[in-house]
Amino acid sequence: MNPTSDTLTHLPPPEHADVLVIGTGFAGLGTAARLKRRGTHSFVVLERADDVGGTWRDNTYPGAACDVPSHLYSFSFRPNPDWSRLFARGPEIHRYLRDTARDEGLLPHIRFGAEVTQARWDTVTRHWVVTTARGVFTGRFLVTGTGHLSDHSLPDIPGLAGFDGPVFHSARWDHGTPLAGKRVAVVGSGASAVQIVPEVAEAAAEVVVFQRSAPYVVPRPDRAYTDTEKRVFRRDPEAVPAHRAEIFWYLEAGYAARRAAPHQLAEAKAAARAHLERQVADPELRAALTPDYELGCKRVLISDTYYPALTRDHVRLEPSALAQLEPGTAVAASGARHAVDVVVLCTGFETAEPPYAHLVHDGAGTSLAEHWAQGMEAYASTTVAGFPNLFLVNGPNTGLGHNSIVHVIEAQVTYVLGALDWSRAHGDHDVEVTPAAQRRYTGELARRGADTVWHSRGCESWYLDPRSGRLTLIWPDFADEFRHRNGTFDPPAYRAPTLTPAPVTP
Known part of the structure; x- marks a missing residue:
């Protein structure tokens, strides 16, 4: 719908800042906090909702929790000695992000209700022009921090719109729908489903779980931190960094299995198989829960309650x-018919083709989505040829299947800050990666990923772009290698500043 002239008259005048940041999850708040800490105050953070938190604001389903240990799933520059558990629940993580926005002085910079409808590079002013629901913003630099899990995916299922009961996605949980005594269908068996199913099973009269492919599930070694541990974390400035490092390197060892190293892969599969055998005695159910693809092809899930929930009489x-x-009926691909009252869609997110890519345009009006017709790509997983002064934090090839995404985000933010410094040192020169550098980087990632489980036989996962089969979501190496490779801005990959000849003295 086109705005009327009256609407245009009442729009506020454009607001300008040196840096525009989209999103208030870990990526957006991490970028903003680092800008603020180094004394940069000319920045605005655009948030479509009325609160910060990103994924952890939106996912309020019962049982929501992180599958990366709390002390590592947090900013290194904002340690929290008071995490309650090894694996924090969703509300506690959301509270941490809220505290970050408040304590780092970011709230005055955030514009809530500012859903982005278009972002375009202006070739005349050399600025980004970003149109939002609450007005227009301009800035020299644009940082997208929308992440991989911000826009939920709804399946194209016949009869979905006309179903006569409540239907909702796990990321938009309908807390007004009581499940007690209801027959509930949970569609999907991924990371959200393994947390939701045990919770729903406690309330519902019947539960049916639609599983397209069986996930690998391993034990969840969760526990509460003791008061003594938290006291040590508060009093000893080295305690939290040491604990973070211990967790990081323990998780980092898990990448060897993704690289398909025979011994490590066999060990990981044996651990998953033993977990299944311990928790599911019924051989028929166990067979149905046994994956038919290589471990790591899809996200490896952690749960001690999912398998036991599936063994209950009413599940x-x-x-x-x-x-x-x-x-009143859910029909399976097998032909089986199940009577249901409520449908919960645990069907994931728009990942391979992120919606923001359709909103961001280069100087000629071509969208980022059109540039990515065969899959996402970005140099250093952060900048895109043809899009000056644009930085993608938590964008292409930044996902991790074995470690903390916050580690990657912090490396990218450091890269962005280095780019801003370089631009300033060269007379506010635009930061624009060359197409050749981006091609080399894309080729490098293809070579790194060639021998991994993500390209193993029968692997179909959201890490691969369905149009080209390219590995576009995951970082195909150790997390530490991402920081080594992409944690420092590298000027040679970018268009060099034009040198003005010195005046000739007669």
Whole structure:
């Protein structure tokens, strides 16, 4: 719908800042906090919602928790000695992000209700012009911090819109729908589903879980931190960094299995198989829960309660996808029919083709999505040829299957700050990566990923772009290598400043 002239008249005048940041999850707040800490105050953070938190604001489903240990799933520059558990629950992580926004002095910089509808590079002013629901913003630099899990994906299932009961996505949990005594269908068996199913099983009269493919599930060694441990974390400035390092290197060892190193892969598969055998005695159910692809191809899940929930008398596993919904009935691809009252969609997010890519345009009006017709790519996983002064934090090839994404985000933010310094030192020169450098980097990642489990036979996962089969979401190496490779701005990959000849003295 086009705005009327009256609407345009009442729009506020454009607001300008040196840096525009989109999103208030870990990526957006991490960028803003580092800008503020170094004395940069000319920045604005655009947030479409009315609160900060990103994924942890939106995902309020029962059982929501992180599968990366708390002390590592937090900013290194904002240690929290008071994490309650090894694996924090969603509300506690959301509170941490809220505290970050407040304590780092970011709230005056955030514009809530500012959903971005278009971002365009102006070739005349050499600025980004960003149109939002609450007005227009301009800035020299644009940082997208929207992440991989910000826009939920709804499946194209016949009868979905006409189902006669509540239907909602896990990322938009309907807390007004009581589940007590209801027959509930949970569609999907990924990271959200393994947390939701045990919780729903406690309330619902019947639960059916539609599983398109069985996930690998390993034990969740969760526990509460003791008061003594938290006291040590508060009093000893070295205690939290040491604990973070211990967790980081323990998780880092898990990448060897993704590289398909035979011994490590066999050990990881044996641990997953033993977990399944301990928790599921029924051989038929166990067979249905046994993955038919290589471990690591899809996200490896951690849970001690998912398998036991599936063994309960009122919970059924449907080992096929949901094919159709009819009034009061969910029809599986196998042909089985299940009576249901409520449908919960644990169907993931828009990852390979992120919605923000359709909103960001270069100087000629071509969208980032059009540039990425065969899959996302960015130099150093951060900048894109043809899009000056644009930085993607938590964008292409930044996901990790074995360690903390916050580690990657912090490396990228350091890269961005280095780029801003370089620009300033060269007379506010635009930061624009060359196409040749981006091609070399894309080729480098293809070579790194060639021998990993993500390209193993039968692997179909959201890490791969469905149009080209390219590995576009995951970083195909150790997390430490990401920081080594992409944690420092490298000027040779960018268009060099034009040198003005010195005046000739007669």
